[in-house]
Amino acid sequence: MRMKTITALLVAGAATAAVLTAAPAAQADAAAGQLLLGRDQSLTGTVWAHRNSIANLGSSEGDKASSAKNEDSVAWVLYDDKNYKDRRYCLTPGRYIRDLHGGSWNFGDKISSVYRLSTASCAGYPTF
Incomplete structure (x- = not known):
């Protein structure tokens, strides 16, 4: 036993x-970590999660995000056009934008590419 x-x-x-x-x-x-993009404000509705840079979010997701949250340890840059072009804003780690349509940036339904930086700093990029 x-x-x-x-x-x-x-x-x-x-x-x-x-x-x-x-x-x-x-x-x-x-x-x-990851970058979350929500189709509707406050990450409601469809939510897309990204762990890597994407040069073209495509028609299924691109130009449809109304909210964003950076759950990563590094900053992300969100671009107005595909291939990391045109207007852009940087999202620092932990930052949550409940309504991309608001504020002075007016960036709702405009994100076409996202770029993951290698640092938590947004140095050189305008921030939300």
Whole structure:
């Protein structure tokens, strides 16, 4: 009976070690972050998540975003035209714009490309 208990404890310990070993990889994925674009204000309706730069958001998503949230550790630049051209605004980490139509930027339904910077700074770019 004692041997069965020891074996059960060893199996449970190995399972726990496997979970603990896998946790840092999952945390690394979560730390990569993302840019969220919402079709409607306050990220309601359809929400698109991006982890990489996109030169042309295309007709299914492009020119339809009304809200944006940076859940990444680096800044993102949102462009008015595809291929990172024309008017642009930078979104710092943690920044959430509930209504892109408002404010002095009037950027709702205009985002055609998004660029992920390698730093949290928006130096050189106008910010929301």
